[in-house]
Amino acid sequence: MAIDMTSFATPLTRLLGCRYPVISAGMGGPARAGLAAAVSHAGGFGLLGMVRESPELISREIAAVRAATDQPFGVNLIPSATDSSLLAAELDVCLAARVPAICFFWDVVPDVVARAKDAGVLVLYQVGSLEGALAAEQAGADVVIAQGIEAGGHVRGRTGILTLLPEIVRHVRIPVVASGGFATGAGLVAALALGAAGIHCGTLFLATHESFAHDYHKQRILAAQAGDTVYTDLFAINWPPHSPVRVLANSVTGKAGNNLFGHHPDRLPRDGFCCNKVVGYDVGDKMKD
Ligand SMILES: Cc1cc2nc3c(=O)[nH]c(=O)nc-3n(C[C@H](O)[C@H](O)[C@H](O)COP(=O)(O)O)c2cc1C
CATH class of the missing domain: 3.20.20.70 (Aldolase class I)
Known part of the structure; x- marks a missing residue:
């Protein structure tokens, strides 16, 4: 039909x-x-x-x-x-x-x-x-x-x-x-x-x-499996205390090991980077799925 x-x-x-x-x-x-x-x-x-x-x-x-x-x-x-x-x-x-x-x-x-x-x-x-x-x-x-x-x-x-x-x-x-x-x-x-x-x-x-x-972020999403995310409060800068986040495993979560919770936003390190390029698929394709 x-x-x-x-x-x-x-x-x-x-x-x-x-x-x-x-x-x-x-x-x-x-x-x-x-x-x-x-x-x-x-x-x-x-x-x-x-x-x-x-x-x-x-x-x-x-x-x-x-x-x-x-x-x-x-x-x-x-x-x-x-x-x-x-x-x-x-x-x-x-x-x-x-x-x-x-x-x-x-x-x-x-x-x-x-x-x-x-x-x-x-x-x-x-x-x-x-x-x-x-x-x-x-x-x-x-x-x-x-x-x-x-x-x-x-x-x-x-x-x-x-x-x-x-x-x-x-x-x-x-x-x-x-x-x-x-x-x-x-x-x-x-x-x-x-x-x-x-x-x-x-x-x-x-x-x-x-x-x-970021291009790398897109590649990681496309390659990820269901069990690849990490739930942690390591990324709480600018958020109230106890604000967890779900991210793909990365160098920060890897370095933290099992120490994924109990991080106060005011005591987290503030170095990082940001830039953008594009790969992936079109929104139109996803709306059809
Ligand atoms: C990379 C990323 C950034 C996000 N940033 C925001 C945000 O700025 N504001 C917001 O309301 N939600 C934000 N969210 C959460 C979404 O609103 C939404 O709850 C979440 O994406 C739903 O789960 P899903 O990623 O499995 O679809 C973000 C989610 C992701 C993945």
């Missing part, structure tokens, strides 16, 4: 105005305009990862998305990991640009939700617990993203998504989106079966041509 795949409507797609219930995570660094625009253009909902970015850069990235697509998109900000004056300036620029949506992460901060809602912006909130989901709904969020412990990047979830998702779905009235380990159409169907209105994917989109991730 032929299935019409020109759209896949759920309460999430109706609210966000996209064709497919697939959100690309606002990954700070990799999720720049190229990725967010490609995902929105392909029918998903692209998020710009703008944590701790300057208002000038955020403004440029928003304009670049708009130059590339007329489809709706959003901006990701992280109140708990951003100095309050910078956060206020980041919000100012998003609201002045009238972005369709803002996706917040980590602790629920009612004031930032209120500011966005007062300006007529849709609010998505990624949380890691039922308590967080209830707080997000109470604060006025339009969508809650439930993040399981499987997730890549910083991980707020403490339990697997298969148990967290139905628990949150049972207790909130707003659409719930599943996050953590979703990368295929089968995963989307599983999330919908558990009551989700869509999925939120980070790692899936990291290795695309459109992602701003």
Whole structure:
């Protein structure tokens, strides 16, 4: 039987105005305009990862998305990991640009939700617990993203998504989106079966041509097996204490050995590097999978 795949409507797609219930995570660094625009253009909902970015850069990235697509998109900000004056300036620029949506992460901060809602912006909130989901709904969020412990990047979830998702779905009235380990159409169907209105994917989109991730990062993602990630609080600089992260095993985790937890953000070493080149696959191919 032929299935019409020109759209896949759920309460999430109706609210966000996209064709497919697939959100690309606002990954700070990799999720720049190229990725967010490609995902929105392909029918998903692209998020710009703008944590701790300057208002000038955020403004440029928003304009670049708009130059590339007329489809709706959003901006990701992280109140708990951003100095309050910078956060206020980041919000100012998003609201002045009238972005369709803002996706917040980590602790629920009612004031930032209120500011966005007062300006007529849709609010998505990624949380890691039922308590967080209830707080997000109470604060006025339009969508809650439930993040399981499987997730890549910083991980707020403490339990697997298969148990967290139905628990949150049972207790909130707003659409719930599943996050953590979703990368295929089968995963989307599983999330919908558990009551989700869509999925939120980070790692899936990291290795695309459109992602701003480093070439080496993309190669490592493409070569990785299911058991290759490490869960640790070694990468907590600029985050509250006890902010774990899931990363691919690397020289830092290797050097730490079994000493993966108990690192205070203020006492971690601050040397590192950053640059970008591109390899991988196209967003369009992944939206078809
Ligand atoms: C490289 C990377 C960077 C991330 N950066 C952010 C971020 O800046 N803001 C945010 O809300 N989530 C961030 N996340 C977490 C995602 O929002 C999401 O929870 C996660 O990617 C879901 O799991 P998945 O990677 O298995 O799809 C990041 C994830 C990755 C992999």
